[in-house]
Amino acid sequence: MSFADLPTKNEIRVRLLEGNSCSLPPLTNKLPFPYHFIPGDVRMWLGRLLFSRNLKKLRTQQRQPGSYADNSTDLLISALAGETDLQLPTWQWPEGKSCALVVSHDIDTPGQEKGVELLRAAAEKRGLRSTFSFVGSNLKGYEPLIRDLRSAGHEIALHDMHHDNRVAFLAEAEVVARLLPLKEAREAHGIVGFRSPSWYTSAALWRGLDKVGFQYDMSVLDSWPFFDPDRNFGVASLFPFSANGLVILPNTVPYDDTPWFCGYNIESILAFWKPKLDWIAGNQGLIMLNAHPDRWWSGSKRAAEMFGQTLDYILDQHEPARLRAIDVANHFRAESVRGATIALAGDPRLEIPRHGDASMQPPAFPKNPMLVSAAEYIA
Numbered sequence: 001m002s003f004a005d006l007p008t009k010n011e012i013r014v015r016l017l018e019g020n021s022c023s024l025p026p027l028t029n030k031l032p033f034p035y036h037f038i039p040g041d042v043r044m045w046l047g048r049l050l051f052s053r054n055l056k057k058l059r060t061q062q063r064q065p066g067s068y069a070d071n072s073t074d075l076l077i078s079a080l081a082g083e084t085d086l087q088l089p090t091w092q093w094p095e096g097k098s099c100a101l102v103v104s105h106d107i108d109t110p111g112q113e114k115g116v117e118l119l120r121a122a123a124e125k126r127g128l129r130s131t132f133s134f135v136g137s138n139l140k141g142y143e144p145l146i147r148d149l150r151s152a153g154h155e156i157a158l159h160d161m162h163h164d165n166r167v168a169f170l171a172e173a174e175v176v177a178r179l180l181p182l183k184e185a186r187e188a189h190g191i192v193g194f195r196s197p198s199w200y201t202s203a204a205l206w207r208g209l210d211k212v213g214f215q216y217d218m219s220v221l222d223s224w225p226f227f228d229p230d231r232n233f234g235v236a237s238l239f240p241f242s243a244n245g246l247v248i249l250p251n252t253v254p255y256d257d258t259p260w261f262c263g264y265n266i267e268s269i270l271a272f273w274k275p276k277l278d279w280i281a282g283n284q285g286l287i288m289l290n291a292h293p294d295r296w297w298s299g300s301k302r303a304a305e306m307f308g309q310t311l312d313y314i315l316d317q318h319e320p321a322r323l324r325a326i327d328v329a330n331h332f333r334a335e336s337v338r339g340a341t342i343a344l345a346g347d348p349r350l351e352i353p354r355h356g357d358a359s360m361q362p363p364a365f366p367k368n369p370m371l372v373s374a375a376e377y378i379a
């Protein structure tokens with residue numbers, strides 16, 4: 001390794017490890033009662049109100065389209081390829097597909113059976129199988145639904161023990177103590193994947209997940225402008241990577257949250273995401289949708305139909321590899337064995353896909369939907 005490539009490798013390391021760590025515990029951690037006690041619709045309006053300062057800043061400041069999509073880490077990785085032997089294997093998706101699709105759902109509260117059924121039907125109608133993340137304290141009540149989902153080929157993952165947005169701000173030993181009591185339930189439901197509530201992650205959380213036997217985490221985003229108004233929070237990658245053997249999958253399309261916070265309605269949700277969907281596919285990346293079965297998000301009949309239309313668009317336009325989150329984690333390991341990854345020395349041990357060509361493009365949308373009004377964008 002020459003001295004000259006050190007900054008790039010360090011930059012990649014910093015983006016992948018620190019880009020996703022939010023230093024500020026959310027306001028929800030300070031409430032004297034679980035924030036899910038506030039009805040969802042009211043919470044959403046409060047959220048819009050609380051984030052209005054961030055949104056205003058996003059709309060008034062000239063920011064890069066990175067606030068909506070970011071692959072700057074992948075561009076750095078692809079620059080590394082110039083230094084490596086061109087004969088080495090490069091990252092491929094299964095079946096020679098040029099990109100991949102994962103459909104995932106976070107079930108934050110009890111009583112979401114109706115929304116789950118609508119969203120699973122939308123996937124099954126199109127031959128897709130999805131990853132459903134349930135909160136540990138709610139698992140018992142969902143057992144019949146979970147058995148049914150699993151027998152149809154869907155995957156079950158964990159959405160933390162409690163949906164209180166606290167797990168990423170705990171020490172490693174506290175993370176382990178919180179998740180260990182779920183060992184039996186995890187084994188019963190085949191749970192090896194984790195998504196942190198509201199995407200809060202930390203190095204301690206990843207170490208804790210690894211210690212209690214999780215195989216992958218899907219709590220990072222490529223880009224997320226809401227947690228910290230002064231920076232774009234995310235790993236800036238459209239590809240899985242691993243940290244000390246735990247595979248990390250970027251949730252690249254927070255399907256219903258972002259448009260909602262930006263004031264878009266259900267009818268305009270596909271228009272909102274189209275440029276990013278096309279761009280991810282064009283960069284051979286992972287389209288990971290996360291839709292919520294709550295009735296005020298994607299769990300109504302109308303919203304589930306719109307979700308189906310979004311799936312149709314992705315399947316027709318981009319013909320992705322159709323994977324569940326666990327399949328991506330297993331595929332990452334297979335690509336590692338095939339030699340299609342690069343190891344970055346240090347602690348933690350990082351492994352990233354090797355990208356062979358320079359065809360990757362940064363996001364360059366004519367209009368970034370975060371920066372303009374819905375009317376201006378959709379027109």
Ligand SMILES: [Zn+2]
Binds near residue numbers: 106163197198
């Ligand atoms: Zn959640």
